[in-house]
Amino acid sequence: MNPPYGVxxxxxxxxxxxxYAAAFAADKRCRIVAVTDEATIxxxxxxxxxxLAKVHDVPYIPDVAKALAxxxxxxxxxCAPPERRGRIAVLAARARKHLYLDKSLxxxxxxxxxxxxxxxxxxxxxxxxxxxxxxxxxxxxxxLESKRLGRLIAIHADTFFAKGCTGTAKLGTRRKEEFPPQRxxxxxxxxxxxxxxxxxxxxxxxxxxxxxRTIYAVTANYFFQEHQKxxxxxxxxxxxxxxxxxxxxISGGRYGWTTHPGFGINRIMLVGTxxxxxxxxxxxxxxxxxxxxxxxxxxxxPQDPMGFWSSTQDEVHxxxxxxxxxxxxxxxxxASYFVDRLEAGRDSEMSVVEAAHAAExxxxxxxxxxTQAVVTLPLPRK
Amino acid sequence: xxxxxxLHHAVQSTLAxxxxxxxxxxxxxxxGQETAAAVVQRLARATxxxxxxxxxxxxxxxxxxxxxxxxxxxxxxxRGGATAVVTWIRGAGRGHGVDILLxxxxxxxxxxxxxxxxxxxxxxxxxxxxxxxxxxxxxRALASGRPESAGGKP
Numbered sequence: 001m002n003p004p005y006g007v008x009x010x011x012x013x014x015x016x017x018x019x020y021a022a023a024f025a026a027d028k029r030c031r032i033v034a035v036t037d038e039a040t041i042x043x044x045x046x047x048x049x050x051x052l053a054k055v056h057d058v059p060y061i062p063d064v065a066k067a068l069a070x071x072x073x074x075x076x077x078x079c080a081p082p083e084r085r086g087r088i089a090v091l092a093a094r095a096r097k098h099l100y101l102d103k104s105l106x107x108x109x110x111x112x113x114x115x116x117x118x119x120x121x122x123x124x125x126x127x128x129x130x131x132x133x134x135x136x137x138x139x140x141x142x143x144l145e146s147k148r149l150g151r152l153i154a155i156h157a158d159t160f161f162a163k164g165c166t167g168t169a170k171l172g173t174r175r176k177e178e179f180p181p182q183r184x185x186x187x188x189x190x191x192x193x194x195x196x197x198x199x200x201x202x203x204x205x206x207x208x209x210x211x212x213r214t215i216y217a218v219t220a221n222y223f224f225q226e227h228q229k230x231x232x233x234x235x236x237x238x239x240x241x242x243x244x245x246x247x248x249x250i251s252g253g254r255y256g257w258t259t260h261p262g263f264g265i266n267r268i269m270l271v272g273t274x275x276x277x278x279x280x281x282x283x284x285x286x287x288x289x290x291x292x293x294x295x296x297x298x299x300x301x302p303q304d305p306m307g308f309w310s311s312t313q314d315e316v317h318x319x320x321x322x323x324x325x326x327x328x329x330x331x332x333x334x335a336s337y338f339v340d341r342l343e344a345g346r347d348s349e350m351s352v353v354e355a356a357h358a359a360e361x362x363x364x365x366x367x368x369x370x371t372q373a374v375v376t377l378p379l380p381r382k
Numbered sequence: 383x384x385x386x387x388x389l390h391h392a393v394q395s396t397l398a399x400x401x402x403x404x405x406x407x408x409x410x411x412x413x414g415q416e417t418a419a420a421v422v423q424r425l426a427r428a429t430x431x432x433x434x435x436x437x438x439x440x441x442x443x444x445x446x447x448x449x450x451x452x453x454x455x456x457x458x459x460x461r462g463g464a465t466a467v468v469t470w471i472r473g474a475g476r477g478h479g480v481d482i483l484l485x486x487x488x489x490x491x492x493x494x495x496x497x498x499x500x501x502x503x504x505x506x507x508x509x510x511x512x513x514x515x516x517x518x519x520x521x522r523a524l525a526s527g528r529p530e531s532a533g534g535k536p
Binding site: 241269 | 403404406407409411413444446447451452453455457459462463465467469471473475476481483485487488489490492494495496527528529
């Protein structure tokens, strides 16, 4: 396989595909070929898909099977909603295309297993969007491998997105979690532990090379009435152990535009026998204070009240937060990381095998939250 | 000399100002060189502090790690739905070695090594004995490896 690599986009505007497509388009080794989706999608989704096709000046192919048959497609970037993502990814693997996948992988264990089997059988490469190409994540791995901490004895991670208008959830009672979770992504809310917690979960696995063994988790509705209304959590907390007994705690979710000077807290505390290391995505940084008008949240976009998508935030003229300025190295795009791996003939460090484990951790978390009990992995298969 | 009480007072004052709205989650991590018995005392005092900040009654504790292993984490669930993680780490951390993330439904409070004096010095903690029921609950959680209810039932 030689460049340019043809990239087929599954699903369009109002998904993370907006960002992924831009990253592939910015990589000179890649060429966006078309946008596609399942033939049975509704009119709204089709309009949004066609809009992304126009942005990149490529055709919209309304039947994913026909799009996958194209010889000029090498990579398929899939951002269909979680409930449709797995079956499309399996089709793409069977068509012997490399897979670039939105997070989290899939919401059901059977789908994760089927996808892993399809990818392995087809011998294609795969990658799920994650933070492993970020300089601070690489630094954490490098420091761990240098043994400067001594022996690793615990990991604690917090990842929250500072978006959405907070303070509207009704408090005072515990969330009653459902299992299995019935919905993950709506227009005005997402399951935020799935959406955000997947990042620290994948980082822990990537940093340690260990699988999770036990999970005790709580989900909650602390911030947004939108999430409460749709019975999806805006907060999750996990306390677990890895298969070598290492304790891990993770908190994650969405906590509002004005709770953080940047995108949100995103850090991982690595506790060693010799020292504790805090790796923070917001450090090193400059702090800049000026006579500029202080940052204020954007107007609420009716099609995206939580600020999920880049295009909707452009439409309501969301200003960038500029008090904190990154003083570390620039990050390589996640898409370019995957292309590097393809060129090297190596699978991603966040292949579907790794992503499937993260999916299993998330599923176990929801089961634990629903049953209020410790859940042991691997989960039983039917 | 700064004390832990000074830091706690600053947090409590911020909560009392209502700027964060209703507190819903606390992550409280601290470093120390205590003996085993003193570690559980400190964990119990920190647990009470976290619940006081949340303004809710403790309902469940789930413990991972061990004093012998050099790290203990307590996941706390309160009756009104608020949650917390209290962590003790053997050793001396950066600055005062105390790390606090406190989320309210209208805002967040952060205190980490970047907010501490640029030298490493453990803060003096209270010598007051911890609440006996909380101590017993933490001991049970550490021994059982499962979520332990403050009411005595798992």
